[in-house]
Amino acid sequence: MPFEFKIIEKEKINDVVPLVEKLNDFKVSKTELEQRFSEMINQNYECAVVYDGDKLIGVCGLWYCTRHYSGRSVEPDHVVIDDAYRGQGVGKLFFGWIYKYVTKKGFEAMELNTYVINYQSHKFYFNEGFKILGYHFIKKL
Template identity: 30%
Template sequence: MSQTLSLTLVDTKAQIALCHPLMQQLRPGLTEAQFVEQVMGQQHQGYQLLKGECAGKISGLAGFWVASKLAWGKHLYVDDLVTDENVRSNGVGAEMLNWLEHYAKDIHCAQIHLDSGVQRFLAHKFYLRAGFIIASHHFTKVL
């Protein structure tokens, strides 16, 4: 990136609302009101939203959880990761993943996990370059 990316955790209703236009690139079905309500509700359960901002513009978002499971131990799970389509391949996603990795290590997580839609080929290439492996298949049954 030619300019400095500022990474901060988002926690107020107003800050969350400002993130909605970018999150729509990943989750187009959510209105601003739904997005704000959902994030605020999830924050009470441990969800955190990382914002990457450059030159006053939100360039990336990463929603994540810290949890513990029998299969993975203490881990950081990336639920949402989006870089503004106008600045992709400029290092925003890499800087965000780097921040998440350092954060996970600082709080003694053993692993970082994420799921990615099977149609997101460019995202898969990015994750593989970032050192992730395809460790399993994720199955879903709509009820």
């Protein structure tokens, strides 16, 4: 069966929480993740997903904005592929779908952040043609 790529419906946004929890280096509780996703889904945000039949196997948030240096831009966020599907080309297929989807919406650039220690993602993004532009800083208030 081929994979299904789509934007998840707003009312199903909490379905992505179990996969996103795998990236949860900041130890955000499940309840807080669900609350944050319920806010995010009503902002300049969509969530792309991959299904293998009825099983959710991939997730990628998409933040939309216009930046002075890159124009209409989309930022993939919290990209996760289920462990059992890694190394099988699902991420490449997923990003191929995302590129077409956001281009059709009129976006001209894509930029993202990835954790410094996530070496597998660095290799993936370099292979996808991404270049390092700068550093991402955070300060909790």
